[in-house]
Amino acid sequence: xxxxxxxxxxxxxxxxxxxxxxxxxxxxxxxxxxxxxxxxxxxxxxxxxxxxxxxxxxxxxxxxxxxxxxxxxxxxxxxxxxxxxxxxxxxxxxxxxxxxxxxxxxxxxxxxxxxxxxxxxxxxxxxxxxxxxxxxxxxxxxxxxxxxxxxxxxxxxxxxxxxxxxxxxxxxxxxxxxxxxxxxxxxxxxxxxxxxxxxxxxxxxxxxxxxxxxxxxxxxxxxxxxxxxxxxxxxxxxxxxxxxxxxxxxxxxxxxxxxxxxxxxxxxxxxxxxxxxxxxxxxxxxxxxxxxxxxxxxxxxxxxxxxxxxxxxxxxxxxxxxxxxxxxxxxxxxxxxxxxxxxxxxxx
Numbered sequence: 001x002x003x004x005x006x007x008x009x010x011x012x013x014x015x016x017x018x019x020x021x022x023x024x025x026x027x028x029x030x031x032x033x034x035x036x037x038x039x040x041x042x043x044x045x046x047x048x049x050x051x052x053x054x055x056x057x058x059x060x061x062x063x064x065x066x067x068x069x070x071x072x073x074x075x076x077x078x079x080x081x082x083x084x085x086x087x088x089x090x091x092x093x094x095x096x097x098x099x100x101x102x103x104x105x106x107x108x109x110x111x112x113x114x115x116x117x118x119x120x121x122x123x124x125x126x127x128x129x130x131x132x133x134x135x136x137x138x139x140x141x142x143x144x145x146x147x148x149x150x151x152x153x154x155x156x157x158x159x160x161x162x163x164x165x166x167x168x169x170x171x172x173x174x175x176x177x178x179x180x181x182x183x184x185x186x187x188x189x190x191x192x193x194x195x196x197x198x199x200x201x202x203x204x205x206x207x208x209x210x211x212x213x214x215x216x217x218x219x220x221x222x223x224x225x226x227x228x229x230x231x232x233x234x235x236x237x238x239x240x241x242x243x244x245x246x247x248x249x250x251x252x253x254x255x256x257x258x259x260x261x262x263x264x265x266x267x268x269x270x271x272x273x274x275x276x277x278x279x280x281x282x283x284x285x286x287x288x289x290x291x292x293x294x295x296x297x298x299x300x301x302x303x304x305x306x307x308x309x310x311x312x313x314x315x316x317x318x319x320x321x322x323x324x325x326x327x328x329x330x331x332x333x334x335x336x337x338x339x340x341x342x343x344x345x346x347x348x
Contacts (some may be wrong), residue, residue, distance in 0.1 A: 001022070001023070001024050001124040001325075002024060003122065004023075005018055005021075008034070008060050011060060020032050023151075024151050024152070028042075030157055031044050035070075035114075036111065036112040037111070038063050040056045040057070040078070042177075044271075046347040049333065051181075052184050054178060055180065057299060062298065070109070072175070073175055074170070075104055077106060077329060078105055080102045080123045080314065082209045083103075086170070089122050095256075099207075109137070110137065111282060119146065119347055125148050128149075131144050132145065139169050140168065142162055142329075143164075143169055144165070145173060148160045155346060158340065159341045162337065163331065163337040164336050171330075171337045172316045174313045175341065176313060178267075180309045182268040182270040184299055185300065187308050190230050190234070193228055193230070194228070197254070197265075199218075199252070200215060201250060201252060202318070204244075208248060214252060221280075240347045246291075248287045249283075250317050251284055256281075258280055260340055261279065262280065264284070271347065273346075275343055275345050277312045277341070277342070278343075279342075283314075284311070286311070286320070292307070336339050
């Protein structure tokens with residue numbers, strides 16, 4: 001197992017950014033940028049060579065200029081908060097509105113646009129940290145957050161999150177990698193199959209904001225208990241899918257108890273690569289890249305085509321701070337936030 005460091009360029013204001021690459025004995029590689037903690041590359045070995053299965057950019061300028069969060073860490077709160085408003089201990093807080101009338105993925109300058117500090121990089125793990133100042137993007141408390149990226153010898157990438165705060169605040173970080181198991185430059189992912197290990201999803205309005213209703217997936221395009229091509233459901237004549245332009249919905253992890261649970265499995269017949277996803281959190285957003293724009297160019301000048309990648313964003317439910325029946329994303333001063341998300345790859 002090795003870790004290599006190289007320059008990833010400079011930001012527009014001249015700050016240096018580095019790229020760390022972990023390689024295991026099988027030849028699998030994971031590259032992580034200090035800008036936004038972005039997963040820039042996941043190279044999976046197959047019988048026909050190594051395939052890079054995440055969308056991304058060749059240098060920091062792509063990540064600095066993007067607005068689709070590709071590969072990046074998200075925070076303080078992933079997903080949406082209705083009207084950017086919440087009440088904590090009787091005090092109202094108002095966050096930046098960057099998604100119409102709502103707050104999305106941490107605000108105007110979220111964790112995806114920050115340069116993270118390398119706490120350590122040795123053997124098979126990179127550990128990054130960031131200190132979010134009190135009132136940053138409107139959130140109370142100084143939040144110190146640590147994210148480690150660990151690559152195992154059995155081709156599993158494990159992301160461990162840990163955080164603490166000086167004041168009661170919200171904490172719901174996630175990673176926004178876009179996966180394409182046929183290769184980042186292979187275009188539309190519709191032929192790839194998806195299987196979701198979820199019985200319920202959170203109903204949402206036309207702005208993708210849940211209001212507390214949890215519905216069964218049975219009899220809907222969200223019933224993905226059996227593996228099926230992603231394209232079979234993303235244009236379904238189903239109101240909430242039409243409103244979102246495809247899959248962009250939060251699913252409920254069954255029997256949530258804080259332990260690591262299998263939530264999804266995807267497969268590409270083209271490369272024979274499968275990915276299985278696990279999380280300790282109560283929900284995950286399955287998103288099919290509905291807002292990607294081919295005018296934007298990624299690695300090796302590859303167009304970011306609509307639906308050329310999909311995401312599994314592990315999370316507390318969207319708008320959970322405003323829904324008493326949802327598991328709360330509130331982190332109390334003196335407590336420690338912890339969560340884990342894992343991605344296992346095989347090409348058998």
